[in-house]
Amino acid sequence: MESDNLLISIHDTSISLKELRKYLKELYPSLGLNEINFVFAVNKVICNEDMNVKPLDEIAIIPPISGG
Amino acid sequence: MILTTKDTIDQTKIFDQVKDDSCGAIVSFTGLVRDHNSKEKVEGIFYEAYDEMVEEILKNIEKEVFNNWNIKKFIAVHRTGYLQVGEISVMVAVSSEHRKEAFEACSYGIENIKKRCPIWKKEKTQFGNEWIEGVKINE
Numbered sequence: 001m002e003s004d005n006l007l008i009s010i011h012d013t014s015i016s017l018k019e020l021r022k023y024l025k026e027l028y029p030s031l032g033l034n035e036i037n038f039v040f041a042v043n044k045v046i047c048n049e050d051m052n053v054k055p056l057d058e059i060a061i062i063p064p065i066s067g068g
Numbered sequence: 069m070i071l072t073t074k075d076t077i078d079q080t081k082i083f084d085q086v087k088d089d090s091c092g093a094i095v096s097f098t099g100l101v102r103d104h105n106s107k108e109k110v111e112g113i114f115y116e117a118y119d120e121m122v123e124e125i126l127k128n129i130e131k132e133v134f135n136n137w138n139i140k141k142f143i144a145v146h147r148t149g150y151l152q153v154g155e156i157s158v159m160v161a162v163s164s165e166h167r168k169e170a171f172e173a174c175s176y177g178i179e180n181i182k183k184r185c186p187i188w189k190k191e192k193t194q195f196g197n198e199w200i201e202g203v204k205i206n207e
Binding site for chain 1: 099115117118120121122124146157158178181182185186187188189199200201202203204205
């Protein structure tokens with residue numbers, strides 16, 4: 001990926017993070033999401049994947065962290 | 069004061085900021101770039117952060133620290149960008165009336181930064197650059 005941001009269009013009015021995970025893996029294999037153990041943050045908060053996301057939510061893919 | 073910064077972390081400045089006349093103790097933790105990993109020599113580390121989320125989490129950690137310990141001031145700063153060996157990557161400093169609270173709060177601060185802040189590091193060695201395998205972020 002050249003950019004830090006990816007803008008995607010989803011036709012459903014509502015989608016869960018679980019569905020989004022599947023969608024991203026299928027449509028963007030170059031992200032390598034099958035190989036990493038990541039979680040989602042929505043609007044800067046780590047979220048359970050049963051949660052639905054709304055238009056304009058900021059969704060981040062958080063791979064294992066290593067700060068410090 | 070809690071933040072991520074691309075600037076050099078100045079220990080003396082942080083000490084002066086956390087110092088308070090009502091406090092008899094300052095405890096701080098300073099994280100540095102080490103010159104090796106388990107296999108080879110390390111030349112430097114590139115730190116990348118989701119800055120806006122890190123600052124939200126640092127605010128939460130700061131609230132937790134003030135709720136749990138009777139301390140006067142709490143400072144947590146994490147550097148981003150490329151750091152050479154010996155440079156400071158993170159600093160946590162706490163002042164309190166007595167040492168026990170400052171030790172505990174400082175330890176809680178750094179442990180929670182490592183467990184909860186979306187920050188990643190890539191080591192530069194003579195063999196190239198490699199992302200460090202981290203731990204799953206803790207909610």
